[in-house]
Amino acid sequence: MKGFFKKVLRIHLGDRSYREEEIPEEVYANYLGGKGLGTYLLLRDNPPGIDPLSPQNLLIFTLGPITDTAIWGSSRYGVFTKSPLTGLYAESYAGGKAPEAMSRAGYDAVILEGRAPSPLLLEVSDKGVLFHGAEDLWGLDAYEAEVRALERVESAERKGALVIGPAGERLVRFAVIANDRGRQAGRTGVGAVMGSKGVKGIVFHGSRRREIAKPSLVGDFVKELRERGRQDRGALAYKRYGTPQLVAIMNQVKGFPSRYWHQGMVQGWERISAEALLEECRVRAKACPRCFMACAKVSEVLGGRHKGLKIEGPEYETIYAFGGLCLITDIKEIIYLNDICDRL
Ligand code: SF4
Structure with a gap:
């Protein structure tokens, strides 16, 4: 094999x-x-x-x-x-x-x-x-x-x-x-x-590479996937907003883990949404090798007490853990806590 x-x-x-x-x-x-x-x-x-x-x-x-x-x-x-x-x-x-x-x-x-x-x-x-x-x-x-x-x-x-x-x-x-x-x-x-x-x-x-049984089929598959990804609205949204786009979706369907799992929505979720992230931070897409999706986001805080702080993230899970479960409805504070956790 x-x-x-x-x-x-x-x-x-x-x-x-x-x-x-x-x-x-x-x-x-x-x-x-x-x-x-x-x-x-x-x-x-x-x-x-x-x-x-x-x-x-x-x-x-x-x-x-x-x-x-x-x-x-x-x-x-x-x-x-x-x-x-x-x-x-x-x-x-x-x-x-x-x-x-x-x-x-x-x-x-x-x-x-x-x-x-x-x-x-x-x-x-x-x-x-x-x-x-x-x-x-x-x-x-x-x-x-x-x-x-x-x-x-x-x-x-x-x-x-x-x-x-x-x-x-x-x-x-x-x-x-x-x-x-x-x-x-x-x-x-x-x-x-x-x-x-x-x-x-x-x-x-090292320099070891794994052997592929049918390299040409893999090549065709990768090409097809990339073409589909270029036009797919879901993939494009993922690229622009990353996983934080789920904050709006989950709050609207009342499935956003909030108040330590007691509620499905948090008041002021708009301040911790993907749109808030783009407004409060300079956000750049980042990808794992050979990934056209580039779901990762490098975010740099533009103002306030954390101005200049730069992290990879925050992801949806971090936003719901601090924003939803702990009721912190400021995306910049979530980024600050994200940074501490990443360092630890
Ligand atoms: S491969 Fe990396 S950048 Fe691409 S979608 Fe997966 S986690 Fe995101």
């Missing part, structure tokens, strides 16, 4: 060693994509009944068979573990440029096992794994940690980093793993699991 490297990398943090594992063809055939592989590995290898923040809990990163191909929406990675938030199965996903660099290291999955005795920055590439001390990075916010982690691996050209901020280090049970200054694997507390392992960040690079 094409599309996979058929190799998994297992990194033992306790003694700074690693090994490669071949994955049988049937696993790829029976479990769907990166999500299937991550779930398979977690169920196969995670011992039952363990504490999610113990060294026994595995932290598994996976990619799917179209990552780093020309297909739109494919630049994503998944994280699988036992959640410190729920005590159950955990999966979380993020986009950005980092998944391409992860893919070029040439593994379908990278598994972190055990716990490092002191903070580590891992360098994973098609040449293997290097273990860098990360005492100097411990305590840095996610933005700065990412910049410094990438600087540390200066020789590599196309590289991407996944990092945690102070929340992950302190085992906050909903901490995230961050990449590309503003992208996060934000669900189920995967950042706390990374923190419990003493890993501040992982830098990926």
Whole structure:
């Protein structure tokens, strides 16, 4: 089967060693994509009944068979573990440029096992794994940690980093793993699991490319999708307004999570809508690699006490969490809180 490297990398943090594992063809055939592989590995290898923040809990990163191909929406990675938030199965996903660099290291999955005795920055590439001390990075916010982690691996050209901020280090049970200054694997507390392992960040690079069974069909598919996207009104609206366009829609149908899940609409939602964002901020579209949709927005606050503050976002979920659930009906204040969360 094409599309996979058929190799998994297992990194033992306790003694700074690693090994490669071949994955049988049937696993790829029976479990769907990166999500299937991550779930398979977690169920196969995670011992039952363990504490999610113990060294026994595995932290598994996976990619799917179209990552780093020309297909739109494919630049994503998944994280699988036992959640410190729920005590159950955990999966979380993020986009950005980092998944391409992860893919070029040439593994379908990278598994972190055990716990490092002191903070580590891992360098994973098609040449293997290097273990860098990360005492100097411990305590840095996610933005700065990412910049410094990438600087540390200066020789590599196309590289991407996944990092945690102070929340992950302190085992906050909903901490995230961050990449590309503003992208996060934000669900189920995967950042706390990374923190419990003493890993501040992982830098990926390499030159491996996955094999595609029928490249010309992929080329035709990508072309067709791009043409359709150019004319599609939904795609164009997504490009202009991003996910914040949902604020108006959900308030109008009274499905906007508000007043800590007690209401479906918030008074003054117009002040936290996509239109308010465009009015209060300089907004520029940003895309993951090869994505014509460019749903991401880089927003810079134009006035008030947060003038000049620039973030990637806010997304709809951030707006409903602070705007709806906490009743903060000022888009600039939501951007401020978004920035703090991204750094942590
Ligand atoms: S820019 Fe948005 S739509 Fe495009 S791949 Fe990234 S997350 Fe998906």
